[in-house]
Amino acid sequence: MTDSAPPSGLPENPARGQPHDESAIKSAVARLRAIADARAATVEIELLVTSDFAVIEPIWKQLQTTCGLTIYQNYHWQKAWFETLGRAEGGSAVLVVGLLDERAVFLLPLTRLRKRGLTILTSMGGTHANYRFALFCREAGAVNARLVSDLPALLAKALPFSVDILDLPLQPLAWDGIENPLAARLPSTQSAVGGSSVSLISDFNAVLERGNAKRKRKILRAQERGLNELGGYRVARTDSPAEDRRLYRTFLAHKAPWFAERGIPDKFANAATRAFFERLADDNALLPRGEKLIEFDYVEADGKILALLAGGTFDGQHFGYFTSIIHDEKYASLSPGAFTFYKRIESACAEGLRRFDFGVGSERYKASWCDEEHPLVDVLVPLSLKGRLYAGAKRLKTGLKRQIKRNPTLWRFVRQFRQRLAGKS
Template sequence: MVDAMAKADSFAPNAVASRSGNPADAIAISPANADVLGKYRAIAIRGIHTPAQHPVWIEGWVEATAPQAFVATFSENRHPVFAIALEVVKTGPCHTARLLGGRHANGNFAPVDPSWLAAAGEKPFRALPAAIARSLPGVDILALERLAPAHGGCPNPLLALPHTRSPNISLAVDLSGGFEQYMARPNGKRKRKKHRSDERKFEAAGGFRRYEAGSESEVKALLDAFFEMKAARFRKAGIPNVFAEPEVQNFFRRLFTKSLSHSPKPFSLQGLEVGGSLRAMTASSRTSDRLICEFGAIADDEPSNASPGEFLFYENIRETAEQGLPLYDFSVGDEPYKRGWCDIETVHYDVIVPLSMKGRLYAAWLRMLATLKLGVKNSPMIWRFAKAIRRRTLGQSEGKPSVESD
């Protein structure tokens, strides 16, 4: 997948595609202008969706990146019941319609009215690719990546389309019995001991403060520090920096600032300062049943005898349980520091549907690439070897494991 801010040629929907003889039951393909985004927001408020389809996310991405964006809206008897916001980007030789946010959008589940979905079946969703192809004839492929299998007790209706398993699984912590019950597990005693030890070290280093950004200035300070810390980590690991583009950074500043006016905040930032210096931070999103770690980072000069990243996760997970949420979700990516906490694995799925002959060839390549990635990541030995090669060829040094979600 291409995550650079590659702009497509100008694309404007030119039709409304009906899926039945009744014009009141139609898939409307519309530019993502203010009026359409207002209707999207109304569907999202009434229905269910995951964070990367929250109106704050969708509106923020459109404002910050000015994409070639459109919204496909399903209606029943002229009543909107489902919406999906997409953008057209140039990926390799093709124009691709993808979810807004690209690689940054994970665990995706588009806004839908659950009562309508229960009786709708798969047929309306199978009509989506053809509707996009008719309305946007220059688009070669529809790529909906990292789709959550279910949300809010409903299966993901977009999995009615051809799909394959995503290379990256999602890991989560089961907190349904509360934090104390979770810590009663075999590794709980070790975690408590390490947490108390780190706390003493932080106190000796000048004290510590764990906080959540509550103002625009705190949002800016935490994100500016994150962008610097993450850039250094990515360089060492030989990983392309998906946060490097100014448009992407501007988006995240807007996202977390706009969330400050919501209660509860759909997106929030947590920081850990030791001796007055930021040592670790996490960015979180929230749904009705979980707090999700979208991304995070630790200072590059982390003291070898303390673990600010682990300390912050401990506090985040404890607070999640205290708020009555049954899950703390580390999002996509399989890393040892996540395995130390998690007991739930969730497989995400990728929908790849070609809309042109060129798209057919590119779709075959994408499926082959996804299969190769899945095989590599399912073999610990091969995956360790691949990361070592990546560090040696693109990175500077091995470094310490970063706090990241992908």
């Protein structure tokens, strides 16, 4: 007599000829994880804190080679931000390092702020950093997971001052396939926005074929015809601090009417923000060849810069910061902004980059390119009664923002209300 085969799709247990017990497998995996966590718990981690970037620079740069990062975790980017915008906002640097057997396995750059009687520790970068996570050595996963779980208590012991809340917004769940322990192990709520990017290969046509390739090529041909009718055009990229400053001034001129029409304060026009982006331009020389803290790609025609895109390149990835188009209806039909994105993504493929990141937000032009979504959470760890009140209010505010942005009717109403406040009809 022949034994019957196991049900289709289920592996056979060689000893019994029966399907594996899925619950037993899950239980075994959980026990193995518990053993790994128990071993990690026996390891002594030392937490060190400094406010001195120079002291921590070699540790930071060494960790940059062992972590999955964005440009917003780059040492020179963070230092430039803190020494301009961070200080202008009244912050003081709190640079936290986790050591294991004299080896750095964790680095969390924080800013200490005093607001409404609260002491807040928040991740550096402010509104100009789209992803605000820490540096974790990828080989120390279990140790870092325990370190993050114990972080509030460890910080309370290591810091010479009391803290009301740990506020770490815009934490990706993972980057480059590496889990972010801050998002996984600490209390969090979904951010009001998410991030998105397009993965790249050297064959730009293959990237284009992932979605609406025929339509994109058709639009490009029409744009090129229109630009040529203006007497020709030039696609270029800045390559010096002086050029970066010139393009930043152009960006401000492009964007001022946009902000005014929508009743939104122009966060780019203040002196500290200008100093930050100028500092990035000056510090480009500190990065290896092929990497930039900031550069501008732009299209020029009819004697004017019609559109520009600012971003930085780090670890084989390009990160978009901001974009603008000329405020002139004469050029609107050319969609120069979309044209600039097309050309920049095309050049990124030719340069061998592996990712083009659009940052946070859900604009339509991003969706036409992106094949990677980056869900984000806001970590809030209250350490006092005042901190709990702050966390509750912020969670409520974030949830309201998220609902408004996901509801086209509500979002349109908010935009119209801003315009009325700005004195526009």
